[in-house]
Amino acid sequence: RKEVEQDPGPFNVPEGATVAFNCTYSNSASQSFFWYRQDCRKEPKLLMSVYSSGNEDGRFTAQLNRASQYISLLIRDSKLSDSATYLCVVTSNAGNMLTFGGGTRLMVKP
Amino acid sequence: DAGVTQSPTHLIKTRGQQVTLRCSPKSGHDTVSWYQQALGQGPQFIFQYYEEEERQRGNFPDRFSGHQFPNYSSELNVNALLLGDSALYLCASSPTGSPGGYEQFFGPGTRLTVL
Numbered sequence: 001r002k003e004v005e006q007d008p009g010p011f012n013v014p015e016g017a018t019v020a021f022n023c024t025y026s027n028s029a030s031q032s033f034f035w036y037r038q039d040c041r042k043e044p045k046l047l048m049s050v051y052s053s054g055n056e057d058g059r060f061t062a063q064l065n066r067a068s069q070y071i072s073l074l075i076r077d078s079k080l081s082d083s084a085t086y087l088c089v090v091t092s093n094a095g096n097m098l099t100f101g102g103g104t105r106l107m108v109k110p
Numbered sequence: 111d112a113g114v115t116q117s118p119t120h121l122i123k124t125r126g127q128q129v130t131l132r133c134s135p136k137s138g139h140d141t142v143s144w145y146q147q148a149l150g151q152g153p154q155f156i157f158q159y160y161e162e163e164e165r166q167r168g169n170f171p172d173r174f175s176g177h178q179f180p181n182y183s184s185e186l187n188v189n190a191l192l193l194g195d196s197a198l199y200l201c202a203s204s205p206t207g208s209p210g211g212y213e214q215f216f217g218p219g220t221r222l223t224v225l
Contacts, residue, residue: 004152043200043216044153087152097143097166098202098214100152 003027004101006088012107017078021104023071023088030099033064035073036087038103044087047073078108112137114203114217122223123191131186131220135203141165142184143214144176145200153200159184188222196224 006023013019025033033050048055050062050071061074071088088101115134123129135142141160145153155168159178178184182203188195198221202214 008150043218045216046213097155097158097168098145098153099155100145102150102152 001026002102003099004088004090006086006101006104008102008104010105010107012109013078014109015078015080017108018074018076019078019106020075021073021086021088021106023073023101025069025071025088025090025099027090027092027099028069029092030069030090032091033071034089034098035060035062035071036089036100038085038087040084044100047086075106078106080108080110082106083108114139114201114215116199116201116217116220118220119218120221120223122225124225125191125193127191127224128187128189129191129222131188131199131201131222132183133186133201133203133217134183135201136215139203139205139215140182141204142178142182143202143204144184144186145202145216146170147198147200147219149197156186191224193224196222198222 004025035047036044037047038044048057050064052064054063059076063072085103085105087103089098114136117132143158144156147153156170157167158165162178173189175187198219200219201217204214
C-alpha cells in the first residue's frame with residue numbers, strides 16, 4: 001500500500017464548477033500536510049498548507065482529518081487555469097522529507 | 111532573486127553509463143533535497159543534504175549518491191544507469207534547519223532518458 005494515495009483522475013469539469021479531491025495517508029506519525037500543484041512538464045509548486053482547523057485561500061479550501069488520516073482540497077468556481085495535477089504531500093516527524101501521492105489530474109473545460 | 115536552478119535541462123544516456131546532475135539552491139537556503147519523478151507518478155524522495163552531509167535518505171540503491179558543496183549547491187550522481195532510471199529529477203531547497211512545515215522550493219528539473 002502506498003504511503004499517500006490519491007485518485008489519479010482525470011477529473012473533467014466545466015468552468016465554474018466546484019470540484020473536490022481527496023487523499024489518504026498511512027503514517028499516523030505524519031506531521032505536516034500540503035497540496036502542491038504541478039503543471040504539465042513543470043516543477044511542483046506549493047498551493048497551500050493544510051491544518052486540522054481547515055484553511056481557505058480564495059477559491060481553495062483544504063481540510064485535514066487526523067483521525068481518519070484524510071486530506072481534502074476543494075476548488076470553487078473552477079477556472080481554465082486551474083487545469084493541472086494536484087499533489088497531496090505529507091511529512092513525517094523525522095524531518096522535512098516530502099512524501100507525495102501520485103497526483104490527481106484536473107482538466108477544466110470551457 | 112534567482113530561484114532553484116538545475117542543469118542540464120535534458121540528458122540522454124545509455125544503460126551502464128554514469129550521470130551527474132547539478133543544483134543551485136534558492137538564495138538563503140542551505141538544505142537541498144533530490145526527488146525522482148517517473149512519468150505519471152508523484153516525486154519520490156532520494157536524499158537530502160545539509161551542511162555538506164547526507165541527512166536523510168529514501169529507498170534508493172547505492173547507485174544514487176550525492177554531494178553538497180560549501181556554497182550549498184549540490185550534485186546527484188547515478189552510476190550504472192538502468193532503463194528504469196529514466197525520469198524527471200527534481201531538486202528542492204529549503205532554509206536552515208527547517209522543520210516539516212517549511213515550504214520546499216523546486217527547480218525546473220532535469221529530464222533524464224536512458225536508452
